[in-house]
Amino acid sequence: MKQLHKQMSSKRDEETIPMSQSSPYSPKTLKHPRSLPRSLHYLFREQRLLFILVGILIGSTFFILQPSLSRLGAAESTSLITRSVSYAVTDSPPSRSTFNSGGGGGRTGRVPVGIGRKRLRIVVTGGAGFVGSHLVDKLIGRGDEVIVIDNFFTGRKENLVHLFSNPRFELIRHDVVEPILLEVDQIYHLACPASPVHYKYNPFYKTNVMGTLNMLGLAKRVGARFLLTSTSEVYGDPLEHPQKETYWGNVNPIGERSCYDEGKRTAETLAMDYHRGAGVEVRIARIFNTYGPRMCLDDGRVVSNFVAQTIRKHPMTVYGDGKQTRSFQYVSDLVEGLVALMENDHVGPFNLGNPGEFTMLELAEKSASTFKMSHKETPIPCMKWELCVQVVKEVIDPSATIEFKPNTADDPHKRKPDISKAKEQLNWEPKISLREGLPRMVSDFRNRILNEDEGKGL
Numbered sequence: 001m002k003q004l005h006k007q008m009s010s011k012r013d014e015e016t017i018p019m020s021q022s023s024p025y026s027p028k029t030l031k032h033p034r035s036l037p038r039s040l041h042y043l044f045r046e047q048r049l050l051f052i053l054v055g056i057l058i059g060s061t062f063f064i065l066q067p068s069l070s071r072l073g074a075a076e077s078t079s080l081i082t083r084s085v086s087y088a089v090t091d092s093p094p095s096r097s098t099f100n101s102g103g104g105g106g107r108t109g110r111v112p113v114g115i116g117r118k119r120l121r122i123v124v125t126g127g128a129g130f131v132g133s134h135l136v137d138k139l140i141g142r143g144d145e146v147i148v149i150d151n152f153f154t155g156r157k158e159n160l161v162h163l164f165s166n167p168r169f170e171l172i173r174h175d176v177v178e179p180i181l182l183e184v185d186q187i188y189h190l191a192c193p194a195s196p197v198h199y200k201y202n203p204f205y206k207t208n209v210m211g212t213l214n215m216l217g218l219a220k221r222v223g224a225r226f227l228l229t230s231t232s233e234v235y236g237d238p239l240e241h242p243q244k245e246t247y248w249g250n251v252n253p254i255g256e257r258s259c260y261d262e263g264k265r266t267a268e269t270l271a272m273d274y275h276r277g278a279g280v281e282v283r284i285a286r287i288f289n290t291y292g293p294r295m296c297l298d299d300g301r302v303v304s305n306f307v308a309q310t311i312r313k314h315p316m317t318v319y320g321d322g323k324q325t326r327s328f329q330y331v332s333d334l335v336e337g338l339v340a341l342m343e344n345d346h347v348g349p350f351n352l353g354n355p356g357e358f359t360m361l362e363l364a365e366k367s368a369s370t371f372k373m374s375h376k377e378t379p380i381p382c383m384k385w386e387l388c389v390q391v392v393k394e395v396i397d398p399s400a401t402i403e404f405k406p407n408t409a410d411d412p413h414k415r416k417p418d419i420s421k422a423k424e425q426l427n428w429e430p431k432i433s434l435r436e437g438l439p440r441m442v443s444d445f446r447n448r449i450l451n452e453d454e455g456k457g458l
């Protein structure tokens with residue numbers, strides 16, 4: 001050990017002694033600034049220059065491209081989000097970070113296009129259904145992007161097939177009772193079968209409550225405006241006539257219709273809670289009886305029943321004594337009203353319906369006469385149209401008969417909207433009378449009934 005220590009100290013001595021002794025050379029001179037030739041020599045040795053040049057090139061490329069990269073950012077995030085839509089159908093929902101990838105507040109999808117009105121991305125739940133598909137046509141027609149969500153319980157792909165090749169249209173098979181994440185500006189929430197025949201067969205309280213809750217949650221999350229399609233059925237069997245929005249209704253909470261009536265009332269409550277409590281922009285429409293092309297042939301509601309029965313040469317089924325009243329609006333009027341409400345500043349609720357009031361017997365008479373006229377397929381000059389209907393009304397189509405059947409439970413005795421609020425605040429009122437609208441529906445129904453495949457498919 002002593003020997004080792006000796007060796008080491010002698011080695012240290014060897015190192016220090018020559019340094020102190022060699023005064024002409026000092027290692028400090030290495031740190032003095034180099035001369036130019038020496039620097040150049042250093043630069044060219046071991047490909048140092050090449051590495052420096054590559055570094056400069058990468059740096060300048062990044063700074064040159066940076067503005068265009070940031071411009072692409074928004075569009076890139078939008079396409080990411082659009083792709084996330086399809087994940088939502090089949091796989092687990094995309095993570096929150098995917099949605100918020102382009103900015104705060106979950107509004108990354110709001111990419112302005114052009115100088116004119118900003119193109120909106122709109123989701124329509126129940127968009128493959130009767131009303132929904134007409135609404136989708138309207139929104140696509142004005143240049144917006146539309147995502148339809150439908151579980152096809154009563155909706156049909158045929159209603160949207162003409163849009164399948166449109167790049168601004170997407171269709172997702174999904175039941176709104178399950179959550180879904182989408183980046184949208186507006187939500188039209190229509191999903192729920194509206195025919196008493198359907199909702200009595202399969203009660204939809206869950207659809208109305210869970211579906212509305214899920215879509216309100218989505219609206220809150222992405223900052224979208226939310227329109228609820230409620231119903232005139234919230235008035236139940238009304239004790240006030242016509243019905244104003246201020247009327248609270250007369251609803252049986254435990255009846256066969258309650259799943260729909262109370263379901264929509266709950267949906268309205270949820271919408272208002274989200275509006276007041278979470279600041280969601282909400283719109284509420286109370287829709288009265290609506291008819292038009294694309295209704296299911298065997299929908300079970302009165303207008304579609306009468307028209308289909310007349311075309312099939314079956315008797316029209318009148319429930320009860322046929323003296324109960326309804327007000328029927330043509331589907332395009334409703335679509336105009338829904339869009340007006342969505343674009344307006346008022347929350348509602350708003351009655352959307354045609355105040356023209358008919359008993360079921362009057363409707364049967366009209367359906368028969370309309371079919372008779374349109375069956376003749378003779379062009380009728382506009383000026384004589386009203387007159388023709390009046391004349392044919394008095395002449396019962398010999399092939400159209402009426403069959404009375406027992407009425408269903410809790411059937412409202414009368415219904416007629418007071419639409420003064422919608423007229424005043426939305427500047428909306430229906431334009432198409434039953435006499436004008438019925439023939440349009442008859443030609444659609446006749447085409448589909450004559451097409452055997454489609455008739456069976458429904």
Ligand SMILES: O=c1ccn([C@@H]2O[C@H](COP(=O)(O)OP(=O)(O)O[C@H]3OC[C@@H](O)[C@H](O)[C@H]3O)[C@@H](O)[C@H]2O)c(=O)[nH]1
Pocket residue numbers: 194195196230231232233260287288289290300301302303305306317318319320322324326360407408411412
């Ligand atoms: O074949 C039929 C079908 C129905 N009816 C009667 O026609 C009247 C209207 O019945 P519908 O089934 O068309 O529609 P309802 O008015 O009962 O319910 C509708 O209300 C408004 C909407 O929100 C919904 O679409 C739906 O719930 C009822 O009095 C019904 O008993 C018939 O007389 N014959």
